Amino acid sequence: MLEVKNLRKTFGGLTAVEDVSFTIRPGEIMGLIGQNGAGKTTTFRIILDLLTADQGEVLWENKRLSKKIFNKIGYLPEERGLYPKVSIENQILYFAQLRGKKKSEISPLIDDWLKKFDVKGKKTDKVKTLSKGNQQKVQLICTLIHEPELIILDEPFSGLDPVNAELLEEGIREAQSKGARIIFSSHNMNNVEELCDSLIMLKNGRQVLHGAVRDIREQFGRTKLFLESDLSKEALLEFPGVQRVEKNRDGIDIVYLTQADEGKAIFEAATRNGYIPTFSQQPPTLEEIFKRMAGERNE
Amino acid sequence: MNKFWVITKEVYKKNIKSLGFIVMVLIPLIIIGFIAGMTYYFSQESQNAEPTPIAVVTDDPALQELFSDEEWNFDIAEDITTEEEAETALTAEDIEGYMVINTEAQTLEAEIVHSNGLSNQIQIISEVLTNYQTMLRADDLELAPEQVMSLTEPVEVEETVVSIEAGALTEEDTTDRMIQEWSAYAVSIAIMAFIMTYSGIIAEEVANEKGTRIMEIILSSATATNHFFGKLVGVIMVMLTQIAIYAAVGFAAYLYFRDTDFVQGLIGEMDIMGMLQELLGYTLIFFVAGVLIYVILAAFFGSLATKMEDVNKAVTPIVFIALAGFYVGLFAFTSPENTLAVVFSYIPLFTPFVMPFRIASGTVATSGIWLSIVGTVGFAALISAVALAFYRSNVLVYSDTNILGTIKRSWNIMQSNKKARKQRDA
Numbered sequence: 189m190l191e192v193k194n195l196r197k198t199f200g201g202l203t204a205v206e207d208v209s210f211t212i213r214p215g216e217i218m219g220l221i222g223q224n225g226a227g228k229t230t231t232f233r234i235i236l237d238l239l240t241a242d243q244g245e246v247l248w249e250n251k252r253l254s255k256k257i258f259n260k261i262g263y264l265p266e267e268r269g270l271y272p273k274v275s276i277e278n279q280i281l282y283f284a285q286l287r288g289k290k291k292s293e294i295s296p297l298i299d300d301w302l303k304k305f306d307v308k309g310k311k312t313d314k315v316k317t318l319s320k321g322n323q324q325k326v327q328l329i330c331t332l333i334h335e336p337e338l339i340i341l342d343e344p345f346s347g348l349d350p351v352n353a354e355l356l357e358e359g360i361r362e363a364q365s366k367g368a369r370i371i372f373s374s375h376n377m378n379n380v381e382e383l384c385d386s387l388i389m390l391k392n393g394r395q396v397l398h399g400a401v402r403d404i405r406e407q408f409g410r411t412k413l414f415l416e417s418d419l420s421k422e423a424l425l426e427f428p429g430v431q432r433v434e435k436n437r438d439g440i441d442i443v444y445l446t447q448a449d450e451g452k453a454i455f456e457a458a459t460r461n462g463y464i465p466t467f468s469q470q471p472p473t474l475e476e477i478f479k480r481m482a483g484e485r486n487e
Numbered sequence: 488m489n490k491f492w493v494i495t496k497e498v499y500k501k502n503i504k505s506l507g508f509i510v511m512v513l514i515p516l517i518i519i520g521f522i523a524g525m526t527y528y529f530s531q532e533s534q535n536a537e538p539t540p541i542a543v544v545t546d547d548p549a550l551q552e553l554f555s556d557e558e559w560n561f562d563i564a565e566d567i568t569t570e571e572e573a574e575t576a577l578t579a580e581d582i583e584g585y586m587v588i589n590t591e592a593q594t595l596e597a598e599i600v601h602s603n604g605l606s607n608q609i610q611i612i613s614e615v616l617t618n619y620q621t622m623l624r625a626d627d628l629e630l631a632p633e634q635v636m637s638l639t640e641p642v643e644v645e646e647t648v649v650s651i652e653a654g655a656l657t658e659e660d661t662t663d664r665m666i667q668e669w670s671a672y673a674v675s676i677a678i679m680a681f682i683m684t685y686s687g688i689i690a691e692e693v694a695n696e697k698g699t700r701i702m703e704i705i706l707s708s709a710t711a712t713n714h715f716f717g718k719l720v721g722v723i724m725v726m727l728t729q730i731a732i733y734a735a736v737g738f739a740a741y742l743y744f745r746d747t748d749f750v751q752g753l754i755g756e757m758d759i760m761g762m763l764q765e766l767l768g769y770t771l772i773f774f775v776a777g778v779l780i781y782v783i784l785a786a787f788f789g790s791l792a793t794k795m796e797d798v799n800k801a802v803t804p805i806v807f808i809a810l811a812g813f814y815v816g817l818f819a820f821t822s823p824e825n826t827l828a829v830v831f832s833y834i835p836l837f838t839p840f841v842m843p844f845r846i847a848s849g850t851v852a853t854s855g856i857w858l859s860i861v862g863t864v865g866f867a868a869l870i871s872a873v874a875l876a877f878y879r880s881n882v883l884v885y886s887d888t889n890i891l892g893t894i895k896r897s898w899n900i901m902q903s904n905k906k907a908r909k910q911r912d913a
Contacts, residue, residue, distance in 0.1 A: 197907075200899050236707040238883060239900070240907040255710060263707045269699020274501060285493045286708035330704075 189213050190253075190338060190369045194244035195234055204230040205393040208244075210386070212369040214337075217360065219380035219401075220373040221474075222390035223482050228373045229266065231390070232340055235371075236263060248338070259288035262336030266343045266373075268327050272316035276307070276326055279315060283330040294333060301329045305355050321352055332359060339363055341372035345379050357383060377474040387474075389481060396481050405471035413443040413451055416466035417458035427454055440466055490709040491717045498692060498721025503728060511684060512729050516736060538562035539604055542573040542585035550588055553615065559608075577602065588616070593623045668820070671843035674770045675816045678839055681726060682781040682809045689722045689782055690789030690802045693882075698794040702882045711879040719786060726778065769856060770843050776863040777839025780870065781805055787874035790881040791893045801890065808836055816840035823848035833859055835866035876901065 195208040205227040212218050220228050233239040235246050237253065246253040270279055277298055284294040298311055305325040309318050315326065324347060331339065341360075345353050360383060364370060374380050380387055381401055389397035397404055415424075421433045424443055429450030434442045445451065451469045458464050472480070502508050540562045543551045554561050564582055567573050573585035577600065584601025595616050599605060605612070625635045696702040705714055784805050792801040812831070819828035819841045832841040832851070838859045845851040880900040884893050 197903075199903055233703075233883065236703075238703065238706055238879075240904040240911065242903070242907045242910070245911070258708055261707055263704055265700035265703045267700045269696075269701045271501065271695075271701070273505065282493070282497050283704065283708070286490055286705060288490075 189247075189249060190235075191247040191250075192231075192235065192244070193247065195231065195241045195246070196243035197230055197234060197239060197241050203393050205234070205241075205390070208388070208390070208393075208395050210388055210395075210398060212371065212386075214367040214369060215364050216385045217364055217370040217372070217383050219384035219387035220371055220390065221375075221377070221380060221387060221478060222373075226390040227393040228390060229342065230393075232263075232342060232371075232373075235338075235340065236261065257338070259334070260337040261287070262331040262334065262339045262368075264327060264331040264341045264344055266346075268324055268347075270315045270323055270327055270330075273314055275312050275314055276302070276309065276318070277311040279326065280330055280333060284334050287334040287336070289334050297333060298329075301333055305329060305359065306352075321348060324348065325352065325355070328356060328359060332363060335366065335368075336363075337368055339368050339370040339372075341370070343374060344372055345374055345376055353379070377478055381474050389478065391481060397477070401474065404477065405474065408472050408477055409448040410451065410469045410471050411445045411448055412470045412472055413441075413445060413454065414466055414468040414470065415441045415443055415454070415458060415464075417441075417464040418461070419454075419458050423457075424454070427457075430454075491713045491720075494705075494709065494714055494717030495721040495724070498718050499724050502688065502722070502725045508725065508729075512732055515733075539584075540564060540582040541601075541605070542567035542576060542582050543588065544568060544570055544573055544585060545588040545590070547588070547590050550590075550619065553619065554586075574600075586612070590623070593620065593627050595620045595623075667847035668844070670770055671816075671847040672820065674774050674843050675813060675840050678774055678777045679809060679813045681778050683806065685722055685726050685778065686781050686785030686802055686805050686809075687798075688725070689718060690785040690792070690798050691795070692718055692722065693786050693789035694792040694798045694801065695795055697790060697792065697882045706879075706882065711882075712875060715786065715875050715878050719782065722782060723779070769846055769860070772860055773839040773843055773863070776860070776867055780836065780839075780863070780867045781809060783867065783871050783874055787870070787877060787881075788890075790874075790878050791884075791890050791897075793885050793893075804890075809840075812837040812840035816844055819844040819848075823850045833862060835863045838863045880904065 190212045192208060192210050196206050197204045208227070208231055210218060220231065222228050230239065234241045235253065237246075237255065248257050271282075274282070277295075280298055280301075281291050281294055285291065302311060305328060307318075307322050307325050307329070309322060315323060318326065328344070331341070339360075344356055344360075348356060357379075360370060360372070372383075384401055386400050387397065387404065388395055399407070416439070419441075421435070421441070424430055424433045424441065427450055429445045429447040431444040431446050433444070436442055443454065448469070455467055458467060538560045541554075542564045543554055544567065545551060551563060551565070555563055564576065567576055567582070567585070570585075570587050573582070573587070576582045577585060580602075583604035584599065587598045587600075589596045597613075597616055599609065599612065621635070621639065625638075630638075693702075696705065709717075785802055788801040788805060789798060792798050815828065815831045815837055818825070819832065822828065823845045828841055828845065829850075831837040832845050833855075842851070842856065842859050846856060877894070877897055880897045881893070883900060884896045
């Protein structure tokens, strides 16, 4: 179990993170979201012991995380880099050796991993001959091949096409099934929603959201209503809790409510003549929540 | 395998296999080979040179015989007996010059006319003629050969070079001193060459890893100490490999060529073992310490660069310091007792360039040498410690400001981490 407790880190007058806490159990995936400069990388660096927190602690299996568990970590930094003049194979072996693996343990695995991630090229090819997407996949292999128990991925999806993004998702799920604790940051809320058990949102170093994705969305209330009925826009606007009504491209009304409870009254009015094709009352999407939170001023 | 060795091995392998390394090793060999080949070619050429056709116009057949000797490499046109004939032959370019030598009352008078083909031999010709005249006059005076010998015997001049140490004069071997001076010279050039090459290599290594964020992966796998020294040792091993290659090639070439006349002529006079001993003494210490200091500094400055393109900018200060040292060293070569040379010989960054010249010229006491060695080695240890302390935080700073700005931010991170750690451990 990874426990992060009340982290605080300041540089001179600048507070980079403040009171960040979360727990990740084996087999859990946590998403870390926030705008650029919100403190995501600082949080990662504190967990990785590249920086020391002013306050708070990072615990691994109830003990302070130290260099001893370096071998159990897989880390993919935000900007991707490999040695351009080294072959794919030697690259993977080097990073694995740095994580305490023997060459003989990793060598036989390389072919399978290259196939799993559909890397185009031979393992003796130099990295610089690969396309950017393939390089990124090689780096993912470097991050995962030593079967780390703690995986930290900084923006792993950026720059991947949908096919490769799916390969990455599969890779993450496989690690999850083996009991790894996984944190990743992303600007793509769909990835977060699909993959994460829980998430943290940082804003100016503070934790403004924390919990299971479903709970967070529910916490904002089911204030968005997708409706396909014979009720006119004017009729809808007459309901007391209705803020505004939009029509989307498919002709479905999107009704924004101030109170989730208003949904019932609208449902009754819409179905007074029986069947309607669409009635779906939803909490805001993660993306909407993100934008709303990012836009709000600090309290 | 220990992570330190994993890093060392990787750095070593990567560099040894690089095209840059192969080129770097080969270029000096090619240049030396080329120069040696050219020198050999020209010396062969002058040995096999066609004899110079000349004419000797004289009444004394002994004189003609004198210049027929093989050593002169003259082809004497014996059919030319008058000045007019000689002039015609010279105009027709049948000969390259002629001598008109008149012997009158034991006095030789010579006129040498040539189309610049004899310039190099004029002095010897005149010496030979003078000797001949001396012989003629000695004959006339009826002197015995011993008497002639005693008249012409040169004065014996003995040279003793001394060094003044602790108020006493110590005799010095001049060849020893020359060897020392030249090995000091060779060392300062070698230090310069190695600093230029290897500080570039290590700075690039570090900046490249930092720029591509590989550094963050590595520092979350191994300690900064392991990484820093792993890189350092790796690069130094590459350097030793280069030196070993040169030593091997040099030794093989020596074994192969040592018996040829040409090489004998070049090195016959030199005391190879003596030179090696000289090189393996203080000079080696200064070489190792010098290169080490600059390579450590380069790793430090490399860790300040944000991306690969900044490497050259980042190592510029080192190159300038090294250049300054190199020039002060050359200056010390000519005036080893100058105050500037003396002062610089004790400044660790300059010691490796300057001190060997002062040792060679015998202007420094043994205690002074050891003082400077202790200073240099101590300084190397000190800057390793400082560079390492900064390294951990340097590699986390990506700033677009100048080097000083980066150092300042790195210092802040370092202090912040230090304080935090102290608090945590308290």
